[in-house]
Amino acid sequence: MWQQTQHGDHRSFRLLYERTIVPLTNRVYRILGDADLTKDILQEVFISLYQKRTELPADLNVMGYLQNAVKYKISNTLRDRLSRAGHEEELSKRYLSIQADHGHAYEKKELGRRIGARLATLPEKCRQAFMLSHFGDLSYKAVAHEMGISVKTVEKHVSKALRVLRKELDNANYN
Numbered sequence: 001m002w003q004q005t006q007h008g009d010h011r012s013f014r015l016l017y018e019r020t021i022v023p024l025t026n027r028v029y030r031i032l033g034d035a036d037l038t039k040d041i042l043q044e045v046f047i048s049l050y051q052k053r054t055e056l057p058a059d060l061n062v063m064g065y066l067q068n069a070v071k072y073k074i075s076n077t078l079r080d081r082l083s084r085a086g087h088e089e090e091l092s093k094r095y096l097s098i099q100a101d102h103g104h105a106y107e108k109k110e111l112g113r114r115i116g117a118r119l120a121t122l123p124e125k126c127r128q129a130f131m132l133s134h135f136g137d138l139s140y141k142a143v144a145h146e147m148g149i150s151v152k153t154v155e156k157h158v159s160k161a162l163r164v165l166r167k168e169l170d171n172a173n174y175n
Contacts, residue, residue, distance in 0.1 A: 001015060001016055001064050002058070002060055002147075003018070003058050005050075005053055006053045006054060006056070006058065008107065013050060015055075016062060018047060020062070020063055020066055021042065024042055024045075024066060024070055025038055025042060025133040026042055027067075027070060027137075028042060028070055028073075028074060029138070031074050031078075031135070032041070032074065032078075032135055033109040037077065041070065041073045041074065041077065042070070045066060045069045045070055045073060048069065048071070049062075049065070049066065051153075070147070071136075071137065071138060071142065072102060072134055074137065075132055075138055075142075075146055078119070078131060078132065078135055078136045079128065079131075079132070079136075091101075094159065097142035111169075114168055115165060115168055115169075118164055118165065118168040119161065119164070121164075121166070122160070122161055122164060125147065125149070125157060126160050126161055127161065128157075128160035129143055129149075129153075129154050129158055129161070130146060130157065130158050130162075133148060133154070133158050140154045140155060140158070
């Protein structure tokens with residue numbers, strides 16, 4: 001099917017699209033929680049794939065290629081969203097949206113606010129590595145590549161962020 005797509009067969013490309021769009025949509029929407037943004041990202045990824053079809057190898061693992069393309073689009077979107085909306089507000093929203101539905105709404109909102117505020121105090125690279133890893137669903141290797149740092153440095157940044165968050169959670173349990 002991929003080789004036919006490379007040679008301009010629109011039916012093969014449409015079939016490829018139909019076979020991959022649902023899992024990719026689920027992945028993007030699960031992370032970003034925005035249907036319109038999910039559609040935009042997937043449209044960009046598929047347009048890019050079609051435009052590059054003649055440059056890509058014939059034995060390409062198309063699903064792997066699409067998953068990586070989606071991962072990087074999500075990463076860039078989260079990074080842009082964080083820089084525009086402010087780290088504290090975005091983290092609070094993200095934290096509240098992924099928590100189990102237990103406890104009182106006020107307590108969850110307050111905890112999310114406190115965690116967001118605490119993360120906002122981290123150094124930029126540390127915060128970025130944590131956000132890309134945990135909310136961008138990127139591996140440490142992918143985060144390292146994205147940020148232009150070593151995997152070991154990513155591990156240190158994420159570890160530091162987790163220590164800070166654990167401390168904040170412990171403080172929240174005693175207050």
